[in-house]
Amino acid sequence: MTFDLIIKHGTVVDGTGAAPFVADVAVTGDRVMAIGTDLGEAARIVDARDCYVAPGFVDIHTHYDGQATWDEEMAPSSWHGVTTVVMGNCGVGFAPAAPDRHDWLIGLMEGVEDIPGSALSEGMKWNWESFPEYLDALEAMPRAVDVATQVPHGAVRAYVMGDRGAANEPPTESDIARMAQIVEEGLTAGALGFSTSRTVLHKSIDGELVPGTTATPEELMGIGKGMKRAGHGVFEMASDLLPEWNEFEWMGDLSRESGVPVTFTALQSPIKAMNFDDQLAKMREQNAKGANILAQISMRGTGLVLGWRTTFNPFSFKPSWAEAADLGESAQLEKLLDPDFKAKLIAEDSIFPDSELQLLGQLMANAFDMQYALTEGFNYEPTEQQSIAHLAAGAGVSGAEYAYDLMTGQNGTGFIYFPLLNYADGNLNFLEPVLQSDDCINSLSDGGAHCGT
Template sequence: MDVLIKNGIVVDGSGNQPFIADVAIERDIICGIGHFEKSEARRVIDAAGKMVTPGFIDGHTHAELTLLKNRQCPNEVYQGISTIVTGQCGLGFAPIKNDQFEDSIKINSGIFGDCRHYLKHWNSFQEFLNQLDGAAINAAANVSHNAIRQMALGFENKPLKGEALQIAKEALDQAMKEGALGMSVGLSYYPGGYSDTNELIELCKIVKENDGLFCTHLRLNNNQIPLSPVEEMVQVVKKTGVRLNMLHYRTGGYEDISTLFQPFKELEERGADIHYEYYPYLVGAGLVLALVPDWAQEGGYSIIMERLQSAELRDKLLKDMKERHQYFFAKGQTAMINITKDMYAKEIGKSISEIAEEHGESFSEAVIRLLIENELQVGFIGIENQSEELKSKLYEDQYQLFMDPRYTMGSDTIPEGVICHPRGFGSFPRTICQMRERSVAPEYIIQKLTSVPAQLYHLKDRGLIDVGKKADVCILDFDKVRDTATFLDTRRQPEGIESLLVNGLPVMLNGSLTGILSGRALKKE
């Protein structure tokens, strides 16, 4: 055997109770679980007193381009994450036409950064997936709605119909056959937000035919369509039978947690396969361009920049941005700038409200100026300003969500930027710590972070410590696991996660990265 992990407390990801055993690995496969006193191995890891679990699976990341320029993936490895899913929230870059590559990167640079100089161009989903191979972690991907729309209609502000819809359906089907796990939509981003419900239904018929997962970032509730954003998803599932995963779907205020599930009750009673996801923080992060109205984002990078700089359009732009603001920020809320074109910019770490006050301008005027000066490469992180009473209620809700078998936890990590949201370094240890402090059984916690997302995304041979499974193995000191990243100090290594093997090779030992890049691009099986 190549690796023998001895005397660990094995929590195998199945939900079964922990047991003390050795785990033997040959090449990239777990070849034995038991006690191997006389066996020899090329590498022996003493895990006495430590927990041995499957590598964690993060089903919601925006890490694909960062992975292509930093293949050691420290933020994931430090958390014990061995596999990520990318292409969420409708944001993604495959398949793609040559003449759309630069525009797509620039428009989304507030989340992904502008890393064009690091990238080899690709066209097909398969070509993109191949480039994810050879990082420290495994990577799988959804095909994004935005990419599919761009293949058919570029950045036009209208729903897919007729020939354009047929082109999109063929592109989606091809991507699914090339290994996409499913399709994601981000209906508050564009061009995906230019869709109508019928477009989603037609595309989800293709996802259903390929037994894929439909992952949903909801539309803004701004009367763009006759239905509410959640009712739209109900209709899509009702018409297609597609498996649904509601991304970052949770309470945000004093509403009762049952209101999340009420719209789907009838579908679930009829056997619909519906799943939900959350991340363990109270605010998120995103694209500053998203604060600009839909009409101003049509047509691609150059036209967007022209509109932002247009004196004639400025009054309309400010009026519509003020209206749009309420869908992103509650009264009194603001956000901190974390990504700009200049990595040394003084705006990084300041709130948009502070920046506006410094320049004697309104919030929306500050947003427009920042977008122009940074050529759209501006990202934000939310700022927690909830009362202690509301925070307590929301964290109690998150506990209830974690205990619900329909839920997974996905970090929604955006690892780009000098400052990143602390969820990028803290989501998994934070979840373990929060649930441990509530006396949730370790086997349940580990199951929710491993085999449950593996089953949801059809990741074969991942998420379990079992003979014949892939040797993605995490070694941790369960009682010491906790996140240390904060909103002020975001890139901090968590405590208690000690070692991580990916496909049988150590990418982290005793808390230190090894530089080994044994991760693989994964396809839906």
Template sequence: MFDMIIRGGRVIDGTGTPAFKADVGIKDGKIAAIGDLTEASGRSIDAAGFVVAPGFIDMHSHSDIALLANPRAESKIRQGVTTEVIGNCGESAAPLTPRVLADFKKESDLNKLQVELDWLSMGEYLAKLEKQGVALNVVPLIGHGTIRAAVMGYENRRPTLLELQAMKDLIVQAMQEGAYGMSTGLIYAPSYYADTEELIELSQVVAQYGGLYSSHIRGEGDRLLEAVNEAITIGKESGAAVQLSHHKAVGKANWGKVKHSLELIDQARASGFDVTADQYPYIAASNGLSASLPPWMHEGSKDELLKRLIDPQVRSRLRQEMALREGYWEDTKISYCPGHPEYEGLSLQTIAELRSADPYTTTFDLLYEENADVRVVRFGMSEEDVCTVMQHPMIMVGSDASALAPYGVLCQGKPHPRSYGTFPRVLGKYAREEQVISMEEAVRKMTSLPAQKLGLRDRGKLQTGMWADITIFNPETVRDKAAYLDPHQYPCGIEYVLVNGKSVIVQSEHTGELPGKTLLRN
């Protein structure tokens, strides 16, 4: 007698081995049997013609606040994602010190999410998330930018010994409360004010708890190889395992460099060092428009940034210093601009023409008018590089996006389609249609590989005794539908999703169940 039996599906167990036909029996939230369960009884799902796989693990997510705004995690769970790694790129929801809280409250887009910021520590944040309920499991990282802002604000200098110790203390607390490691966003303030030595010292604390160092590295274009080497050095010197975030090469002049950056990963691994990476399967990136400004513009506070933006002398300096690649203005398209929604989907070049201004003036004016809260989609990667990275055996899948929904407070702007389409896109476009990798390898990159990296010993594979995080998809129809100009679209072919043995997606529809857990580091 089982609580549920998934019958007649083609099992891809997450290990990379060939698919096989079997039934899967679930009891008390875990996988109790795999094989011929014809004689067994219990509620059943007819999976004939479908693939039965472990639930997908989004290795790089930004759903920290979004899951509190809408715990149904619509755009992720409908992709088959059953676990998200949050707190990436140096930004985490905790610790929420008075200084960080003040910064949060100035973010207009955060205010629209209507989330009560009533926690302080990582433990309190995770407790709030679990008490509210959430559709999928959550793995937390602590953001270096968050703890640096908490201790030092946005000052461009090295920390004092007391400040360094204060940051270490915040990391210790977060690790003791369940964080899996520390993330950095080394192109964003205030993380990019940190030198390598600071990051090594802080990562040493992470390593003492068996945690990982996950990094949006210091450069993904001209400085790609130097930035990868820095991340590897931080890991080697600190003892922390390294995860390179959304691995890519930006700018036509840098296309092909990923072959050399992947060689750096191989060399480090050959010497016994644990370094891996993740990617999203698109040729466009996404972040804030303010990230195009040089580091000195972000020093101090947002109010100071806004004052600088309207200073004629500062604007003149910016024109000389902003190192923008060829085609930047046309390749950069607005995805979120609440004061000018008519600009969403348009390039900076087009907007400049509409405003009868040059692109620099347009950028500075838009940032000032929108309180610096403008998001963009930037094209700049090559399809060949995407395939090269995907074929590397130590590359995982990560959306680099929040859980969104085509309704309510999470339906804003024209966000990058990766929020809705990352995992079905790998399965449909790259595995089935283009055969860049096999379906079994695609599933491995989404399941057992990230689970192994995170130390999740009871998830990521379809084996008896594992938690029943399961995604059932149609291998013939699974595909992404989200587009750059129409991104709020759920994918096709994700038929059923179970989290901890509970059905969250049934026949492609959300049941409203919230069985997810906050998975604390053991």
């Protein structure tokens, strides 16, 4: 038999959980036709010796909502073996979209996901208003990978309630019914689910919370009724999981009453109100009562890259940093190399904002045991001996001075890796049992987002 393609001698990881094995894989058109040896002839032969051959990855947590309307490739995800991306996460997206809300939706996405508004403004044609029309626009594009999306709470709330919805004002019963109807229409047209944001870290470019952040369980349960009528869908959420919000209680109720799975971002972090083990325990408590809640987990540390030319550095909240922050590269480097300026900046106390950035700022300025020199060939599971605190002690200087000198090195392009999430233990060991559990899903790449540093 003759095939279009045979991939030979590769180590096959077939996605079933079976042990890897060496085999040939035959493909015709867009289908795998055979796996084995001596499969026959092919128009094209690829030697995959010493390589893995695997099914394409499904990336369930991305933010290509705008990019998908003009880009065929969905780079960089498609460069790394991803063949399906799921968008519309965290309650932000671009449909439904009233004509006078285009710039507002762009500002919401720019603020929450750090995607340049200029790129979104130039790239999107806005040849849709309703969510089904958005799906039609996506369908009309040629694709290198498959795309799927969810109905975002922020867009729905603003579409139904206007400025009241954008400002997180309480909805009326008719508002909730209309939102549920729009979600139902989106799911019936082909959306995979619905998403919402309940974290104060998600704000528009103007500093406003994502619509739906403070939604009551009544509003969310009402939307769940629309999902139930549609007969399918996943309810996705990013939340601060504040204990007083009783998030898992209503998540369990929504899953049981609507019959849909609920998924949330589960992260280990010193700045989260609920520790990682408690998150999973509360999820499993609800599942034992008949709910279907799944945790989206990240398999590596996640955080910030700190440097003089990035958004943040350990000195960002010191008054004298304003003297150098907006200078051009050469002028800034000259300023940073001034011994008097260095001594002043290091000696100053930071003045932290009275906001959700306060704890983050305190950790950036002081937690040098959580920060690592981001050098060539960097290992993303760094040891304690590679921390700024340890290196500074060995050099006989303070952590602040070591960080200052490191970032000033290489002509001011030195960087620090600061993993705020999933690295509280100084390693990734806690993820091994989680990865092997059936109620946790590898996720949270945030593909397409966080384009800045």
